[in-house]
Amino acid sequence: MIYNAPVKEIRFVLNELAELTSVCSLPGYEDCSVELVDAILEEAAKFAEGVLAPINKQGDKGATLKDGEVTAAPGFKDAWQQYVESGWVGLRAPADFGGQGMPALVAIAAEEMWCSSNLAFSLAPLLTLGAVEAIHHHASEELKAVYLPRMSSGEWTGTMNLTEPQAGSDLAQVRSRAVPQADGSYLVTGQKIFITWGEHDMADNIVHLVLARLPDAPAGVKGISLFIVPKFLVNADGSLGARNDVRCVSLEHKLGIHGSPTAVMSFGDNGGAVGYLVGEANKGLGYMFTMMNHARLGVGVEGMSVSERAYQKAVEYARDRVQSRAIGSPDPSGVAIIKHPDIRRMLMTMRSQIEAQRALAFYTAAALDRASRHPVASEAARNQALVNFLIPIVKGWNTEQANELTSLAVQVHGGMGFIEETGVAQFYRDARITAIYEGTTGIQALDLIGRKTFSEGGATARALLDEARATAGKLEAAGYASMASNLQQAAAEAERCVAFILESFGTQPQLAAAGSVPFLKLMGIVLGGWQLGRAALIAREKLGEDGVDEDFLKAKITTARFFAEHLLPQVGGLAAAIVDGADSVLELDENLF
Amino acid sequence: MKVLVAVKRVVDYNVKVRVKADGSDVDVANVKMSMNPFDEIAVEEAVRLKEAGKASEIVVVSMGVKQCEETLRTALAMGADRAILVETDTELQPLAVAKLLKAVADKEQPQLLIVGKQAIDDDANQTGQMAAALLGWAQGTFASKVDIAAETVDVIREIDGGLETVKLRLPAVVTADLRLNEPRFIKLPNIMAAKKKPLDKTSPADLGVDVAPRLKTLKVAEPAKRSAGIKVANAAELVAKLKNDAKVL
Numbered sequence: 147m148i149y150n151a152p153v154k155e156i157r158f159v160l161n162e163l164a165e166l167t168s169v170c171s172l173p174g175y176e177d178c179s180v181e182l183v184d185a186i187l188e189e190a191a192k193f194a195e196g197v198l199a200p201i202n203k204q205g206d207k208g209a210t211l212k213d214g215e216v217t218a219a220p221g222f223k224d225a226w227q228q229y230v231e232s233g234w235v236g237l238r239a240p241a242d243f244g245g246q247g248m249p250a251l252v253a254i255a256a257e258e259m260w261c262s263s264n265l266a267f268s269l270a271p272l273l274t275l276g277a278v279e280a281i282h283h284h285a286s287e288e289l290k291a292v293y294l295p296r297m298s299s300g301e302w303t304g305t306m307n308l309t310e311p312q313a314g315s316d317l318a319q320v321r322s323r324a325v326p327q328a329d330g331s332y333l334v335t336g337q338k339i340f341i342t343w344g345e346h347d348m349a350d351n352i353v354h355l356v357l358a359r360l361p362d363a364p365a366g367v368k369g370i371s372l373f374i375v376p377k378f379l380v381n382a383d384g385s386l387g388a389r390n391d392v393r394c395v396s397l398e399h400k401l402g403i404h405g406s407p408t409a410v411m412s413f414g415d416n417g418g419a420v421g422y423l424v425g426e427a428n429k430g431l432g433y434m435f436t437m438m439n440h441a442r443l444g445v446g447v448e449g450m451s452v453s454e455r456a457y458q459k460a461v462e463y464a465r466d467r468v469q470s471r472a473i474g475s476p477d478p479s480g481v482a483i484i485k486h487p488d489i490r491r492m493l494m495t496m497r498s499q500i501e502a503q504r505a506l507a508f509y510t511a512a513a514l515d516r517a518s519r520h521p522v523a524s525e526a527a528r529n530q531a532l533v534n535f536l537i538p539i540v541k542g543w544n545t546e547q548a549n550e551l552t553s554l555a556v557q558v559h560g561g562m563g564f565i566e567e568t569g570v571a572q573f574y575r576d577a578r579i580t581a582i583y584e585g586t587t588g589i590q591a592l593d594l595i596g597r598k599t600f601s602e603g604g605a606t607a608r609a610l611l612d613e614a615r616a617t618a619g620k621l622e623a624a625g626y627a628s629m630a631s632n633l634q635q636a637a638a639e640a641e642r643c644v645a646f647i648l649e650s651f652g653t654q655p656q657l658a659a660a661g662s663v664p665f666l667k668l669m670g671i672v673l674g675g676w677q678l679g680r681a682a683l684i685a686r687e688k689l690g691e692d693g694v695d696e697d698f699l700k701a702k703i704t705t706a707r708f709f710a711e712h713l714l715p716q717v718g719g720l721a722a723a724i725v726d727g728a729d730s731v732l733e734l735d736e737n738l739f
Numbered sequence: 740m741k742v743l744v745a746v747k748r749v750v751d752y753n754v755k756v757r758v759k760a761d762g763s764d765v766d767v768a769n770v771k772m773s774m775n776p777f778d779e780i781a782v783e784e785a786v787r788l789k790e791a792g793k794a795s796e797i798v799v800v801s802m803g804v805k806q807c808e809e810t811l812r813t814a815l816a817m818g819a820d821r822a823i824l825v826e827t828d829t830e831l832q833p834l835a836v837a838k839l840l841k842a843v844a845d846k847e848q849p850q851l852l853i854v855g856k857q858a859i860d861d862d863a864n865q866t867g868q869m870a871a872a873l874l875g876w877a878q879g880t881f882a883s884k885v886d887i888a889a890e891t892v893d894v895i896r897e898i899d900g901g902l903e904t905v906k907l908r909l910p911a912v913v914t915a916d917l918r919l920n921e922p923r924f925i926k927l928p929n930i931m932a933a934k935k936k937p938l939d940k941t942s943p944a945d946l947g948v949d950v951a952p953r954l955k956t957l958k959v960a961e962p963a964k965r966s967a968g969i970k971v972a973n974a975a976e977l978v979a980k981l982k983n984d985a986k987v988l
């Protein structure tokens with residue numbers, strides 16, 4: 147199934163909306179330039195289109211488990227080999243351990259292509275990089291030297307072992323145990339579930355990061371430590387030694403992302419798996435949270451990327467499928483369904499939200515880079531606040547909408563969309579997990595109203611809404627009346643909701659919580675509309691220049707107008723539910739459900 | 740042994756080309772450009788020769804507008820050692836390119852010049868042959884296998900009747916055909932490294948070559964649309980139609 151990496155669109159968002167050149171000028175990113183990024187995008191596109199997209203469908207058949215050994219889906223091992231040889235794992239891995247140390251903004255553009263072409267595959271490098279980040283930030287120099295080079299290259303992959311049957315969103319319930327040994331290592335026992343790429347045959351070794359409790363650990367979240375537990379122990383000379391006491395005992399049967407083996411991992415069935423403490427004891431959960439921003443941003447990109455792929459498939463079908471005369475036409479002959487107004491509405495609904503989501507995600511990635519590298523402390527802090535506020539929105543909104551947009555892509559296909567051979571159903575199924583893992587939408591929304599809005603008195607929320615209003619003012623001056631007034635009005639509604647949350651959260655948090663997901667969606671729509679408004683203004687300005695792609699720029703403006711006219715008005719409805727609708731959420735007695 | 744490889748920046752093979760409204764040329768404004776696929780095979784072959792220890796240095800050259808630099812960077816990322824851009828805004832025709840190649844070869848003194856058998860934009864299939872003639876070198880065109888010895892090169896050529904093997908004395912010109920090899924995916928670290936490899940710029944004037952076009956394009960048009968076919972009832976009707984309507988029998 148064909149995937150065309152939207153390189154022109156990605157380039158526009160990188161250069162114009164996320165201001166790549168300013169990110170490249172941050173200390174430590176001197177090697178990065180627009181030309182270099184162009185070359186990276188071209189090659190990433192070739193790889194995604196030529197290697198990853200063709201095996202996505204066969205990946206849907208899934209990996210297989212036999213005698214504790216998992217064989218990846220057909221073609222995946224070869225693709226991983228090529229991916230590793232091409233050096234893609236290291237794109238944003240730290241330069242001091244063999245990575246290329248590129249900005250998050252550049253990495254996210256490539257990651258979009260991996261996710262669009264093959265979501266299940268893309269999780270292997272994503273998890274590996276998450277583990278690399280945790281080890282790089284918190285582990286001892288000795289552990290870094292052993293594990294980071296071979297994880298940054300992709301020779302070994304990494305996993306995150308957090309969840310246990312009784313400890314999902316609430317990690318305070320973690321029961322896995324780690325007992326210190328005389329040699330300074332630990333013996334880890336326990337069962338972990340939902341371990342993405344927990345066991346497979348693509349790499350020589352798998353480095354599990356495991357949350358477990360020490361014997362004397364306090365109860366709750368303050369008693370959880372983080373351990374490295376390799377599948378094969380590593381000898382002093384770096385060669386692989388004995389098989390560690392960790393086994394995959396089962397693979398989950400899932401709704402989607404079948405190409406990604408989701409393992410039940412059993413640690414210490416034969417006495418204990420050898421593990422090594424990362425950083426200090428009892429600080430494991432905090433360590434996991436340091437990479438949470440990157441991981442959640444990554445999942446937001448996953449949602450947007452699957453929507454993009456489903457959109458491409460829907461457009462292809464809509465151009466090809468001839469059915470019914472054009473409405474209002476005297477000519478009875480059938481036309482391609484892309485000419486039918488409702489098909490167009492669905493395609494525009496997908497397109498406009500995907501563009502808004504990409505813009506918001508890339509904008510957030512640029513803020514992440516500025517937060518970590520900006521030489522002026524106040525600017526770094528301002529960007530960190532932006533990141534903190536935007537992450538739950540990008541994660542929550544992009545993935546909630548991925549369910550809706552991939553569903554629309556199925557709808558465009560009519561009955562054929564419901565047939566698996568058509569292929570679009572896979573995107574619909576694959577998208578479903580993105581709103582669940584790495585914190586469900588409900589968890590994101592609670593984070594957004596509590597830590598990200600109430601705790602800071604709504605400062606970042608209001609700063610962003612001010613920016614949206616400023617853009618609305620420019621849109622008005624440019625003569626884009628509907629975009630200007632709808633954005634202005636949406637920002638005012640959002641302001642009303644921020645005030646409601648600030649007022650209610652401290653005294654009656656259940657009222658704010660009842661409308662938290664609608665609030666997250668509302669912010670997604672308003673800020674998405676803001677980004678598309680910016681895009682329209684830039685496109686308008688560029689249209690005056692020589693040798694530009696007029697079709698592309700005009701489409702940007704039309705797409706922004708569609709979003710303003712079809713999505714921004716939803717904000718009013720959401721605001722009413724948020725501010726006035728909490729009581730009916732909470733009133734019904736539990737017994738009556 | 741030094742190998743010289745020529746690469747051309749062309750409209751990407753995935754792009755559906757459009758003719759300009761005035762019929763003067765193909766519209767290349769805002770169209771994705773990339774390395775001519777046959778030239779990519781030529782670069783790949785040179786890199787493989789180097790990896791096999793048979794080539795010591797790969798110099799890659801392109802002629803044309805400033806943006807050809809991107810094409811050269813791609814070749815450098817694939818594994819070429821250094822690049823030369825002969826920069827000009829003039830439309831370059833095969834003879835002009837062949838003359839420029841001769842001038843560059845005179846300077847660089849390679850043992851082997853590899854070019855794609857043709858470029859996918861004009862499909863001229865002339866540059867390699869013309870360059871060989873101007874240099875007075877042997878030529879092995881449409882190569883599907885290249886085997887280098889001390890002073891000769893064996894080239895398997897794809898010809899209409901099958902395969903032909905020729906032995907050429909070095910220095911020689913080889914033009915790459917589709918089956919010569921399959922170009923690799925570029926490695927990320929090599930993209931970064933390519934930025935730092937030397938890229939020299941020169942011009943037709945510096946090389947003393949007159950590149951003024953000798954041929955004039957009169958008109959560019961899309962191929963005529965195919966008209967709908969018809970069904971025939973039997974073989975007799977088919978023969979009658981071929982005889983009377985199509986007049987091919």
